[in-house]
Amino acid sequence: MITALRSLQFLILLFIELPALAQDENQFIYNGFRGANLRLDGLANVHSSGLLQLTNNSKQRTCHAFYHLPLKFDTSSSRLAQSLSFSTNFIFAIVPEYPTIGGHGMAFNISPSMDFTQAQANQYLGLFNSSNNGLASNHLFAVEFDALKNLEVGDVNDNPVGIDAGGLNSTASAPVTYFSNKEGTEKNLSLISGNPIQVWIDYDHEVEKLLNVTIAPIRTPKPNRPLLSTPINLSQILLDSMYVGFSSSTGSSSAANHYILGWSFNKSGQAQNLDLSKLPKLPRKRKSREKMGLYITVSLMTLSIFLIITGTAYVVWRKKYEEVREDWEQEYGPQRFSYKDLYKATNGFKDREILGAGGFGKVYRGVLPSSNIEVAVKKVSHDSKQGMKEFVAEIASMGRLRHRNLVQLLGYCRRKGELLLVYDYMPNGSLDKFLFSNEKPNLNWAQRYRILRGVASGLLYLHEEWEKVILHRDVKASNVLLDAGLNGRLGDFGLARLYDHGTNPQTTNVVGTVGYLAPELTRTGKATTSSDVFAFGAFMLEVACGRRPIDLQELPEDMILVDWIFEMWKQGAVLETSDPDWEVGMVKKGNVEASAEFVMSSFPSTSGKASAFSMSSNESILFRGR
Numbered sequence: 001m002i003t004a005l006r007s008l009q010f011l012i013l014l015f016i017e018l019p020a021l022a023q024d025e026n027q028f029i030y031n032g033f034r035g036a037n038l039r040l041d042g043l044a045n046v047h048s049s050g051l052l053q054l055t056n057n058s059k060q061r062t063c064h065a066f067y068h069l070p071l072k073f074d075t076s077s078s079r080l081a082q083s084l085s086f087s088t089n090f091i092f093a094i095v096p097e098y099p100t101i102g103g104h105g106m107a108f109n110i111s112p113s114m115d116f117t118q119a120q121a122n123q124y125l126g127l128f129n130s131s132n133n134g135l136a137s138n139h140l141f142a143v144e145f146d147a148l149k150n151l152e153v154g155d156v157n158d159n160p161v162g163i164d165a166g167g168l169n170s171t172a173s174a175p176v177t178y179f180s181n182k183e184g185t186e187k188n189l190s191l192i193s194g195n196p197i198q199v200w201i202d203y204d205h206e207v208e209k210l211l212n213v214t215i216a217p218i219r220t221p222k223p224n225r226p227l228l229s230t231p232i233n234l235s236q237i238l239l240d241s242m243y244v245g246f247s248s249s250t251g252s253s254s255a256a257n258h259y260i261l262g263w264s265f266n267k268s269g270q271a272q273n274l275d276l277s278k279l280p281k282l283p284r285k286r287k288s289r290e291k292m293g294l295y296i297t298v299s300l301m302t303l304s305i306f307l308i309i310t311g312t313a314y315v316v317w318r319k320k321y322e323e324v325r326e327d328w329e330q331e332y333g334p335q336r337f338s339y340k341d342l343y344k345a346t347n348g349f350k351d352r353e354i355l356g357a358g359g360f361g362k363v364y365r366g367v368l369p370s371s372n373i374e375v376a377v378k379k380v381s382h383d384s385k386q387g388m389k390e391f392v393a394e395i396a397s398m399g400r401l402r403h404r405n406l407v408q409l410l411g412y413c414r415r416k417g418e419l420l421l422v423y424d425y426m427p428n429g430s431l432d433k434f435l436f437s438n439e440k441p442n443l444n445w446a447q448r449y450r451i452l453r454g455v456a457s458g459l460l461y462l463h464e465e466w467e468k469v470i471l472h473r474d475v476k477a478s479n480v481l482l483d484a485g486l487n488g489r490l491g492d493f494g495l496a497r498l499y500d501h502g503t504n505p506q507t508t509n510v511v512g513t514v515g516y517l518a519p520e521l522t523r524t525g526k527a528t529t530s531s532d533v534f535a536f537g538a539f540m541l542e543v544a545c546g547r548r549p550i551d552l553q554e555l556p557e558d559m560i561l562v563d564w565i566f567e568m569w570k571q572g573a574v575l576e577t578s579d580p581d582w583e584v585g586m587v588k589k590g591n592v593e594a595s596a597e598f599v600m601s602s603f604p605s606t607s608g609k610a611s612a613f614s615m616s617s618n619e620s621i622l623f624r625g626r
């Protein structure tokens with residue numbers, strides 16, 4: 001009884017197991033290939049994640065992955081209803097070695113054998129060789145995903161999907177597009193993007209004998225329109241027992257990683273869709289060694305470019321505020337300005353801050369950042385180092401000069417080839433603007449007289465009242481500045497010395513301005529307080545007559561102001577020379593003489609010397625005028 005029961009149990013088990021086994025051979029689904037029963041060769045391997053990898057980037061390799069058991073494809077078609085029909089769905093990805101060039105691609109195939117030792121790599125996809133390609137005796141059916149265009153096998157373009165029967169000259173092929181159900185349009189798809197791509201291959205043998213190949217990116221529902229829908233009679237190709245699987249190959253110059261993420265196959269109906277959530281992930285785009293090298297190179301280059309840029313910026317920044325500072329300057333510390341402060345004060349020496357430009361350089365208005373004091377900054381270009389020490393010493397001592405008719409020198413700064421002198425800011429600018437341009441109002445005699453007196457007083461201070469004799473050497477209207485109260489202040493004193501120091505003593509430069517140079521100065525080249533007084537006289541006549549010492553607009557004989565006045569004076573018409581713009585009603589008579597008288601009395605010692613000058617000197621005119 002017990003034995004009978006056991007036999008029954010066995011029989012029941014057998015009946016339950018057998019159809020299950022039969023069904024297993026007809027259909028399977030792999031959401032990832034962990035534990036899958038596959039027959040692999042070549043480089044093919046299953047990663048621990050369940051990812052099936054066919055080729056990697058090694059060149060000229062082939063590999064295959066087949067379901068381990070042969071499937072029954074009954075070609076006699078009379079016995080079983082769905083003998084040749086099949087349906088399969090899989091997801092693959094091609095990650096090429098170089099982004100734009102694929103390997104030779106991969107194929108889904110149905111083959112009578114799993115032995116491909118005779119097959120070649122490259123365009124033969126590990127399925128054929130050059131002699132058996134295209135022979136019906138191969139009994140091999142494939143759907144290829146070819147990443148390289150191969151003229152030899154008549155590919156449509158470098159992105160084709162083809163149905164191959166017996167050989168790689170596809171029976172049907174098309175460039176890869178997919179139909180978007182949502183948008184109702186065909187869309188391009190790259191096989192070698194490295195992104196997972198889904199494929200459905202459905203063959204109905206019974207009714208239509210149509211083979212459909214449908215393709216779409218992952219997570220896109222199966223398109224309603226297949227990419228290829230080809231009538232084909234597989235009973236002429238397939239044999240009764242066939243293996244299903246994949247193959248891929250790489251070329252001699254181009255390679256790619258071919259991956260399969262999941263696969264379902266069904267001979268009894270529609271292949272199930274894969275469960276995307278269970279699929280293995282593609283490896284992170286690992287960089288090959290060369291790529292790593294490239295990345296390192298690129299990173300290093302980026303880094304060094306960054307360093308160069310910041311370095312340059314720093315150097316530029318340093319350069320921008322760079323100064324020349326020497327040990328001997330330490331004692332002048334308090335009078336030294338930092339270039340950065342001056343740069344900021346003048347808004348970076350902007351053109352709109354320019355107050356004027358003279359023989360020595362441009363003058364900029366500025367507001368010192370720390371104290372908000374308005375200053376005028378004179379930029380003097382000076383390349384010679386020679387004499388700089390003496391000159392700076394002089395500047396420093398001149399910084400100690402205090403007189404209400406001198407423009408106060410506040411300090412200096414030195415850069416390569418450049419000297420910056422910082423002065424009190426004179427809101428009314430230089431006197432020549434008042435005399436010779438229309439932008440400033442006319443000055444009446446009282447104002448002019450006060451200016452002359454002031455300048456004379458300042459000059460006297462330089463010559464006689466300070467601890468050292470300071471020659472101005474460039475007295476003229478443009479070097480006389482007017483403060484807020486229109487008082488004349490002599491500026492730029494001693495600056496001419498800069499050029500004197502810098503030059504060879506044997507060929508002393510005559511510094512000053514033509515028209516103000518005392519006659520003996522051009523002969524001897526030796527500046528004295530007297531030559532300053534001569535220039536002052538020319539300046540005085542300039543103010544009194546409202547004319548430049550040399551006026552190119554006049555008749556040649558009247559061009560030199562001093563000569564002209566002297567001529568007029570000889571004719572007894574010296575008053576004709578006075579500025580016609582002077583206020584009406586002012587007493588003109590004696591103005592020139594009066595100014596001369598005052599000035600001469602302000603220079604007790606130099607006036608004597610001045611009187612000894614040649615007849616053409618203006619002092620002599622003035623003297624006689626007395």
Ligand SMILES: *[C@@H]1O[C@H](CO)[C@@H](O)[C@H](O)[C@H]1NC(C)=O
Nearest residue numbers: 043045055056057058059288
């Ligand atoms: C490809 O895989 C084989 C076997 O794992 C390995 O020896 C070879 O170095 C790999 N090639 C590349 C380019 O990664």
Ligand SMILES: *[C@@H]1O[C@H](CO)[C@@H](O)[C@H](O)[C@H]1NC(C)=O
Nearest residue numbers: 118119128129130131132133
């Ligand atoms: C091609 O493969 C067949 C077997 O399929 C083999 O007999 C033949 O020698 C091979 N030819 C070449 C050139 O490898």
Ligand SMILES: *[C@@H]1O[C@H](CO)[C@@H](O)[C@H](O)[C@H]1NC(C)=O
Nearest residue numbers: 133134151152153154167169
């Ligand atoms: C494949 O197609 C190419 C080009 O169309 C042709 O030259 C070649 O002979 C074909 N090969 C076979 C085996 O049909």
Ligand SMILES: *[C@@H]1O[C@H](CO)[C@@H](O)[C@H](O)[C@H]1NC(C)=O
Nearest residue numbers: 157159175177186187188189
């Ligand atoms: C698709 O590819 C074809 C051929 O390469 C090209 O002419 C077409 O412009 C592409 N379409 C889109 C939408 O990229």
Ligand SMILES: *[C@@H]1O[C@H](CO)[C@@H](O)[C@H](O)[C@H]1NC(C)=O
Nearest residue numbers: 202203204210212225226229
């Ligand atoms: C193949 O596609 C055509 C056209 O969309 C369709 O009529 C046919 O039913 C499809 N056959 C299979 C087996 O999916």
Ligand SMILES: *[C@@H]1O[C@H](CO)[C@@H](O)[C@H](O)[C@H]1NC(C)=O
Nearest residue numbers: 075209232233234235236237
């Ligand atoms: C398909 O091929 C088989 C075998 O060659 C043949 O018997 C059958 O008639 C063919 N069917 C069609 C529809 O061409």
Ligand SMILES: *[C@@H]1O[C@H](CO)[C@@H](O)[C@H](O)[C@H]1NC(C)=O
Nearest residue numbers: 027028266268269270271272
């Ligand atoms: C095969 O098709 C049958 C009938 O549609 C279905 O029940 C079964 O789940 C399918 N199996 C696979 C693995 O796709």
